[in-house]
Amino acid sequence: MIYLDNAATTAVLPEVAQDMLEVLTATFGNPSSIHAAGRQAGKLVRQARQTIATLLDVPPRNLIFTSGGSEANNQALIGYALANRDKGNHIVTTAIEHHSVLHTVAYLRDRLGFDVTIVKPHPDGDFTPDLIAHALREETLIVSTMYANNETGQLLPISDIAALVRDHQAVYHVDAVQVIGKLPIQPRTLGIDFLSASAHKFHGPKGVGFLYHGDFKFDNLIHGGDQEEGRRAGTENIHSIVGMAKAFQIAAEQFDTNFDKISALNKQLLSGLAGLDFYLNQFGEATLPHVLNLGFPGINQDLLLMTLDLQGVAISTGSACTAGAIEPSHVLAAVLGDSSVKLQESIRISLSDLTTSADIAEFVRILKPIVTNHSLTH
Numbered sequence: 001m002i003y004l005d006n007a008a009t010t011a012v013l014p015e016v017a018q019d020m021l022e023v024l025t026a027t028f029g030n031p032s033s034i035h036a037a038g039r040q041a042g043k044l045v046r047q048a049r050q051t052i053a054t055l056l057d058v059p060p061r062n063l064i065f066t067s068g069g070s071e072a073n074n075q076a077l078i079g080y081a082l083a084n085r086d087k088g089n090h091i092v093t094t095a096i097e098h099h100s101v102l103h104t105v106a107y108l109r110d111r112l113g114f115d116v117t118i119v120k121p122h123p124d125g126d127f128t129p130d131l132i133a134h135a136l137r138e139e140t141l142i143v144s145t146m147y148a149n150n151e152t153g154q155l156l157p158i159s160d161i162a163a164l165v166r167d168h169q170a171v172y173h174v175d176a177v178q179v180i181g182k183l184p185i186q187p188r189t190l191g192i193d194f195l196s197a198s199a200h201k202f203h204g205p206k207g208v209g210f211l212y213h214g215d216f217k218f219d220n221l222i223h224g225g226d227q228e229e230g231r232r233a234g235t236e237n238i239h240s241i242v243g244m245a246k247a248f249q250i251a252a253e254q255f256d257t258n259f260d261k262i263s264a265l266n267k268q269l270l271s272g273l274a275g276l277d278f279y280l281n282q283f284g285e286a287t288l289p290h291v292l293n294l295g296f297p298g299i300n301q302d303l304l305l306m307t308l309d310l311q312g313v314a315i316s317t318g319s320a321c322t323a324g325a326i327e328p329s330h331v332l333a334a335v336l337g338d339s340s341v342k343l344q345e346s347i348r349i350s351l352s353d354l355t356t357s358a359d360i361a362e363f364v365r366i367l368k369p370i371v372t373n374h375s376l377t378h
């Protein structure tokens with residue numbers, strides 16, 4: 001299979017799987033138990049927390065292990081909003097966030113009465129910090145933006161936004177799920193107060209992630225035992241936590257080489273497509289080379305995806321399948337409008353350091369006859 005859907009999830013590295021297997025089979029104690037088996041398991045969780053803390057340059061006690069990026073986003077937004085309502089009830093976020101942010105702020109608005117401003121990018125898709133500056137109010141409690149968009153790879157100006165929010169009472173939450181493991185990031189240096197990550201986007205296991213948090217008051221999302229310094233109850237997902245730390249460590253050792261490799265693959269793909277009739281959905285000043293969002297005029301994205309799938313190629317469209325209905329991409333709609341035909345044409349190709357030059361060459365070979373034969377028109 002040619003796997004070009006790495007923004008959805010990545011393959012677990014063999015070294016990561018090996019470490020996880022060892023934990024599953026040998027270190028099955030409960031970290032809350034006092035006996036040696038429990039202490040041994042607790043040590044693994046502490047070591048993993050230390051590894052991640054060192055890579056982010058934050059104190060280990062400022063990390064909460066979660067079930068992934070969605071929980072980290074929910075924890076930051078709901079937890080902080082509920083605990084700090086006396087300071088204000090206004091939340092600012094962007095129209096191109098992942099649903100784990102957009103649906104969470106909608107919940108805070110619709111069920112709990114928070115006032116939410118959803119900031120749209122400029123008409124050309126650029127997202128400049130002044131858009132956030134205009135939305136900020138005295139009573140704003142939280143500003144939440146992603147670092148890189150999962151559908152287009154667009155990088156948001158997080159350090160400029162952090163600088164804006166620094167002079168304000170609001171905290172700044174960054175959904176860095178698409179960036180952790182790809183670019184070095186130090187939340188404290190940047191002035192980020194909460195940062196969400198998910199292991200399965202950087203060759204770790206699914207169902208585990210973390211939230212970095214500054215020393216703020218915020219409510220728990222999951223109540224019960226005293227795990228995670230009393231911040232998140234439940235017996236730790238030890239093998240996944242160990243796998244996540246290992247995957248992060250490996251990614252961090254190769255930040256530069258991986259970035260260069262993926263930039264070269266991106267270029268190879270674009271030059272392979274030269275001569276075909278296509279457009280790029282690339283917005284703003286900077287984009288991760290890992291994600292290419294593009295469309296072929298007149299070619300339906302779902303038919304293209306299925307045709308490629310039948311030929312062993314995995315890509316995705318930005319649309320989400322919810323309750324059996326296909327919803328067009330809210331990210332592209334925020335820029336192009338709800339009625340743009342591009343919403344039915346655009347596909348996402350996403351690369352990882354495991355993608356090879358041969359994968360790209362084969363993908364281009366398979367794709368070319370499909371898009372020049374007009375049976376996939378809509």
Ligand SMILES: Cc1ncc(COP(=O)(O)O)c(C=O)c1O
Pocket residue numbers: 007008067068069070071098100146148149150175177178197198199207208209
């Ligand atoms: C930007 C972004 N945020 C959050 C998430 C959710 O992460 P998880 O799948 O770990 O819940 C994703 C996953 O696609 C994402 O791309």
